[in-house]
Amino acid sequence: xxxxxxxxxxxxxxxxxxxxxxxxxxxxxxxxxxxxxxxxxxxxxxxxxxxxxxxxxxxxxxxxxxxxxxxxxxxxxxxxxxxxxxxxxxxxxxxxxxxxxxxxxxxxxxxxxxxxxxxxxxxxxxxxxxxxxxxxxxxxxxxxxxxxxxxxxxxxxxxxxxxxxxxxxxxxxxxxxxxxxxxxxxxxxxxxxxxxxxxxxxxxxxxxxxxxxxxxxxxxxxxxxxxxxxxxxxxxxxxxxxxxxxxxxxxxxxxxxxxxxx
Numbered sequence: 001x002x003x004x005x006x007x008x009x010x011x012x013x014x015x016x017x018x019x020x021x022x023x024x025x026x027x028x029x030x031x032x033x034x035x036x037x038x039x040x041x042x043x044x045x046x047x048x049x050x051x052x053x054x055x056x057x058x059x060x061x062x063x064x065x066x067x068x069x070x071x072x073x074x075x076x077x078x079x080x081x082x083x084x085x086x087x088x089x090x091x092x093x094x095x096x097x098x099x100x101x102x103x104x105x106x107x108x109x110x111x112x113x114x115x116x117x118x119x120x121x122x123x124x125x126x127x128x129x130x131x132x133x134x135x136x137x138x139x140x141x142x143x144x145x146x147x148x149x150x151x152x153x154x155x156x157x158x159x160x161x162x163x164x165x166x167x168x169x170x171x172x173x174x175x176x177x178x179x180x181x182x183x184x185x186x187x188x189x190x191x192x193x194x195x196x197x198x199x200x201x202x203x204x205x206x207x208x209x210x211x212x213x214x215x216x217x218x219x220x221x222x223x224x225x226x227x228x229x230x231x232x233x234x235x236x237x238x239x240x241x242x243x244x245x246x247x248x249x250x251x252x253x254x255x256x257x258x259x260x261x262x
Contacts, residue, residue, distance in 0.1 A: 005033065007030040007069075008031050008071060008085070008201065009029075009030070009031045009070055009203070010072075011028055011067075012066055013065055014028070016046075016053065016058050017061060018058075023225055024053075024225045025046075025226050026226070027046070027050075027227055032201075033169050034170070035218065036196050037202070037216065037219070038212045038219045039204070039219075039222060040207065041207060041245065042246050042247075045224060045225070046226075047205045047207070047222060051089065051205060053068055054070070054087065082166045083166045084168055084170070085169065085171075085172060086160075086168035087163065087174070088159045088163050088172065088173050088176070090178055101147070102134075102158045105158055106130045106133065106158065106162050107127070108162075109165050109166070110122075110126050130161070131143070136161075137160060137164075137191060142154055151181075151184065152181075153188060157187075160191065160195075169200070170200060171203065172205070173202065173203070173205065175205065176204070193213045193215055196213065204216060209259045209260060210260060212237075214258065217232060219233045228244075229241060233259075237259045
């Protein structure tokens with residue numbers, strides 16, 4: 001982080017109520033611009049609520065000394081925010097309801113839409129930016145393919161291209177390997193590694209340990225809406241810690257910078 005620059009994302013004593021239950025309970029954390037972080041936890045730990053806070057789909061309870069800021073600001077115009085933080089979720093591409101091409105889906109990101117509509121204007125610069133990201137991710141051959149004709153892995157990389165057209169400072173990836181076969185998982189992780197090495201911050205929200213690529217050095221463990229641990233990957237990803245986090249008897253294997261539960 002540059003000297004004097006506020007954190008990319010900061011939560012201060014944040015609690016979020018979903019129904020009659022606290023989905024996040026007095027959570028405080030800070031993530032710097034350019035930092036590579038994984039947020040790991042079982043289902044129901046608060047990971048989805050964390051993402052909804054960032055995308056403004058959920059709001060914290062009003063409490064003194066509590067709040068959510070992005071680069072020090074609590075209020076953002078969506079058009080100002082997009083170049084800072086690209087969010088990639090499994091719902092985005094699934095929300096396509098018509099036969100649309102990958103190119104249309106990526107171009108629609110310039111209009112904060114899922115699909116390109118007839119009233120949207122597409123400039124040559126937008127086309128060029130979209131093509132740059134297709135090439136960058138090695139999916140230029142998918143640009144004119146219908147989304148309904150793609151595998152889950154192909155569709156997910158189109159989702160990443162959507163986020164990258166705004167040259168964000170960081171990507172927030174939600175459960176990126178869900179529904180992917182082994183080959184697609186490997187391809188996705190290679191993509192995430194190349195983006196991290198290019199200087200784009202990676203915020204990875206997952207319950208799959210192998211999603212945590214070697215470039216991720218910090219891991220935040222969530223359990224029942226609270227931060228269970230937050231620190232260097234080597235300290236957080238230890239068998240005793242994960243046994244308590246997931247509530248099962250596990251052993252840990254580290255190989256080539258990746259961690260696996262046995």
